[in-house]
Amino acid sequence: MLCLTLEGGTMEIAGYEVEVVELGTVALDGGAMFGVVPRTLWQKQLEPDALNRVHLALRVLLLRGHGRCVLVDTGVGASWSDRDRGIYGIEAGQTVAHRALAGLGVAPDDVTDVLLTHLHFDHAGGAVVRAEDGALAPAFPAARYHVQAANLAWARAPTERDRASYRPDDFEPLARAGCLVEHEGPGELFEGVRVRVSNGHTTGLQIPVVSDGATTLIYPADLVPTRAHVPTAWGMAYDLRPLEVMEEKKALLEEAAQGGWIVVYEHDPDVAATRIAVEGGRLRAADAVDVSRSSPRSRP
Numbered sequence: 001m002l003c004l005t006l007e008g009g010t011m012e013i014a015g016y017e018v019e020v021v022e023l024g025t026v027a028l029d030g031g032a033m034f035g036v037v038p039r040t041l042w043q044k045q046l047e048p049d050a051l052n053r054v055h056l057a058l059r060v061l062l063l064r065g066h067g068r069c070v071l072v073d074t075g076v077g078a079s080w081s082d083r084d085r086g087i088y089g090i091e092a093g094q095t096v097a098h099r100a101l102a103g104l105g106v107a108p109d110d111v112t113d114v115l116l117t118h119l120h121f122d123h124a125g126g127a128v129v130r131a132e133d134g135a136l137a138p139a140f141p142a143a144r145y146h147v148q149a150a151n152l153a154w155a156r157a158p159t160e161r162d163r164a165s166y167r168p169d170d171f172e173p174l175a176r177a178g179c180l181v182e183h184e185g186p187g188e189l190f191e192g193v194r195v196r197v198s199n200g201h202t203t204g205l206q207i208p209v210v211s212d213g214a215t216t217l218i219y220p221a222d223l224v225p226t227r228a229h230v231p232t233a234w235g236m237a238y239d240l241r242p243l244e245v246m247e248e249k250k251a252l253l254e255e256a257a258q259g260g261w262i263v264v265y266e267h268d269p270d271v272a273a274t275r276i277a278v279e280g281g282r283l284r285a286a287d288a289v290d291v292s293r294s295s296p297r298s299r300p
């Protein structure tokens, strides 16, 4: 799993040092991760445990440049009951963002911006920490947190089907602290970083695209959570609008294939990033791309 680490290697795109940071793992039901795809097929891609769960990475992105330190997504965080830790396979010693970033020389106050792709708990769970007085507070006190307005609105009034995925304690403390910035639709968030917006997985999922023309990297979050989800029909049961996922994913990945873009997978347990190949008209993940995998440090 650590074979992709380049010694001291950091990718540079659009004036940013780009690093992928590992924040531990989460275990989710394999059937739910693959929707209508039968286990006989998906188990060849991701091996389930005795409880039929697949163990997934919580892989976030750190961009340093242009006077900014941008964290993209925050993992599951540390605010979990023992019951939920058991259900989701979250270990008590979970590497949370503060510790992982400390390994890169980044203190919580150094983070200027947190881009939340969407507010599902495995993406926004680390956005907030419990202070010593017991109050919930932004985990990165100096940061502005960026979210799509449509996703925040949805998170505040989810359906019965998806309400287990949205925990108000992951985002309401940010709103109360006045550090939540709501964006309307696609556009440029920072120099060299724009977002696309996708509505198939949930309403208002934003996908950062880091590009300087020569090199482009995308972080599609739950639109393409692992390499196994690259084929158009391999969606998740969690997706609110499966047909939209198929359309959006196909359009994004065809563009990625054409442009030779690097795709970072937030949840793939084995490979952080690949380019996309088209074979016989079908999309597939190409060979792993070397990206620095910095935390926890694999070597001193």
Ligand SMILES: [Zn+2]
Pocket (backbone or CB within 6 Å): 118, 120, 201, 202, 222
């Ligand atoms: Zn999600």
